[in-house]
Amino acid sequence: MKEFQIVVLAKQVPDTRNIGKDAMKADGTVNRAVLPAIFNPEDLHALEQALRIKDQFPGSTITLLTMGPPRAVEILKEGFYRGADDGILLTDRAFAGSDTLATSYALSCAIRKIKNVDLIVCGRQAIDGDTAQVGPQVAEKLGIPQITYAEEIVSITNDKIQVKRRLERGIETVESAFPVLITVNSSAPHCRPRNAKRLMKYKHSSTTSNRQESNEDYLATAVTKAYLTIKEWSVNNIDAEPEELGLGGSPTKVKKVDNIAFQSKESRTLDDFDEDIDGLMKELIEAHIIG
Amino acid sequence: MNNIIVYCELDEGKIADVSFELLTKGRSLATQLNCKLEALLIGDNLQGLEKEIFPYGVDTIYMADDKRLSPYSTLPHTSIVVNLFREQKPQIALMGATTIGRDLGPRVSSALKSGLTADCTELEIGDHEDKKQNKVYKDLLYQIRPAFGGNIIATIINPDCRPQMATVREGVMKKAIADPDYKGEIVQLDIEKYVDDTDFVVKIIERHIEKTKVNIKNSPVIISGGFGVGSAENFKLLHKLAALLGGEVGASRAAVDAGFAEHERQVGQTGITVRPKLYIACGISGQIQHLAGMLESSIIISINQDPNAPINKIANYVITGRVENVIPKMIKYYKEHTK
Incomplete structure (x- = not known):
């Protein structure tokens, strides 16, 4: 039976539903440090698809790859709890300010380093940008096909995969x-919950730098339980061209950011008393807005 | 060279509305930049479609006509777009932010190492001064979009890479014919020069397109619900009122995420842009990303428990109260006072 080498791309995202005023830096980029951070929801759907393949082909390996600041290691741990075999944190100041293209380039360089990858799965889009660009761009950089908007893996054999895609007005099976890259929709099944045994096993996993920072006895842990040390890759580990990374490697620039002040209308304020509602409905009917 | 190219999307053999909307926008940008507006049409059996495209003020239509190019598939369409762009070097390229445009656009931008901005709500021409490099860029495309969960509006530019690429959702731009007798030329592309056999490795096994069930884009009355509606059960009240008024039910992103309404009903930057006669916002707080999709409604009524909900600022009528109290009263009055 085939043992698939699967990479799941995941992103730690600010919970954009809870945003304060200091969320933006002066240069127009996002100040992620001040926001609650979560596992991008559709990336969890992607992890579930990978886990299902592993259920069917038990020798398969799932590597979770994320690019972000040191604290993004949290989502790798979350992935371990739910069944990922390995995790890589791609982190370096050189990646700061990356747009989707520079991000895709860095991720594709990292995937090349993982070697012999059969399948890359990721969420359709991240909730902080909603661009849906990184998946297709990674596929292009690797020169492999892409299947976007996946809802279900219909079948998988040693050399072929059939995927059902959710389009605006219907479905398509391709x-x-x-190798192929698949981006998964939120209409796909939710990710299975954490596994209690795995939670115990990986609870203390971290990267070496995070341990150093918190003055943990990292050397002892690394020696006794190697699996608790999460891989941490920098620019030096991925053979990337420095000029294609970060702000410099990003063709799009944020020219300016505005807090929008909409022109206020002269609005009439009503209460929910019968006479207020009745009066409004009467007006709308007489003006032929309704009726 | 240095023209504007719009990728025209086909939906079951018909040109998608969003493509006409982009051609309309493209025409005004081309006039401003004094360049040509060009359209790229990729599919099967395209003859005759030019008659629909030229009136938008299109100077050139590139046609890639081949059985294997329909329905849309990522790799062959990407190859044609990329190779044509390498050859023609457009300064601006526009696509719909549809399942096709959002599959194709990023792949093309990656191949050309050019920037792409998704889901723009406005496109303008303007200059940019890079103070660090002491350089002034003339006539760039300002790609304007709500960002970061719709809490701010960002203006994005691509100073150095071409084409400047942007996707726009359906309904955001208005469509208008420029001149019914506009004359342009058709350029038939020799497919073999643009597409490789290996581009056909992904096979479409089955395709099932449904008729659109929800048509909120053209509905004159929209009763829209947000997270504040509270439950899918309460959304039924909105459906009841909508049915009575001959309207449709819309939803905010938060309501869709919470499972109160289907994704097809989402109004806003990442959903549908609407311009109804009447928009009733029920329990919607009013993030920019939502407002971007309904700001041009003629009359806006906001029903919200919070008298300071941001949406109240742009509403003509603000009803401070609970949705489940107000809607039944509206239904009752309407039933009693109309036939």
Whole structure:
């Protein structure tokens, strides 16, 4: 039976539903440090698809790859709790200010380093940008096909995969050989919950730098339980061209950011008393807005 | 060279509305930049479609006509777009922010190492001064979009890379014919020069397109619900009122995420842009990303428990109260006072 080498791309995102005023820096980029951070929801759907393949092909390996600041290690741990075999944190100041293209470039360089990858799965889009660009751009950089808007893996054999895609007005089933990149929709099944045994096992996993920072006895842990040390890759680990990374490697620039002040209308304020509602409805009917 | 190219999307053999909307915008940008407006049409059996495209003021239509190019598939369409752009070097390229445009756009931008801005709500031409490099860029495309969960509006530019690429959702731009007798030329592309056999590795096994069930874009009355509606059960009240008024039910993103309403009903930057006669916002707080999709409604009524909800600022009528109290009263009055 085939043992698939699967990479799941995940992003730690600010919970954009809870945003304060100091969320933006002066240069127009996002100040992630002040926001609650979560596992991008659709990336969890992607992890579930990978886990299902592993259920069917038990020798398969799932590597969770994320690019972000040191604290993004939290989502790798979350991935371990739910069944990922390995995790890589791609972190370096050189990546700061990356737009989608520079991000895709860095991720694709890292995936090349993982070697012999059959399948890359990621969420359709991240809730902080909603661009849905990184998946297709990574596929292009690797020169492999992409299947976007996946809802279900219909079938998978040693050399072919069939995927059902959710389009605006219907569905489409497509078939591809490996390697291929798949982006998963939120209409796909939710990710399975944390596994209690795995939670115990990986609770103390971290990267070496995070341990150094918190003055933990990291050397002892690394020696006794190697699996508790999460891989941490910098620019030096991925053979990337420095000029294609970060702000410098990003063709799009934020020219300016505005807090929008909409022109206020002269609004009439009503209460929910019968006479207020009745009066309003009467007006709307007489003005032929309704009726 | 240095023209504007709009990728025209086909939906079951018909040109998608969003493409006409982009051509309309493209025409005004081309006039401002004094360049040509060009359209790219990729599919099967395209003859005759030019008659629909030229009136938008299109100077050139590139046609890639081949059985294998329909329905849309990522790799062959990408190859054609990328190779044509390498050859023609457009300064601006526009696509719909549809399942097709959002599959194709990023792939093209990656191949050309050019920037792409998704879901723009406005496109303008303007200059940019880079003070660090002491350089002035003339006539850039300002790609304007709500960002970061819709809490701010960002203006994005691509100073150095071409084409400047942007996607726009359906309904955001208005469509208008420029001149019914506009004359342009058709350029038939020799497919073999643009597409490789290996581009056909992904096979479409099955395709099932449904008729649109929800048509909120053209509805004159929209009763829209937010997270504040509280439950899918309470959303039924909105449906009841909508049915009575001959309207449709819309939803905010938060309501869709909470499972109160289907995704097809989402109004806003990442959903549908609407301009109804009457928009009733029920329990919607009013993030920019939502307002961007309904700001041009003629009359806006906000029903909200919070008298300071941001949406109240742009509403003509603000009803401070609970949705489940107010809507039944509206239904009752309407039933009693109309036939």
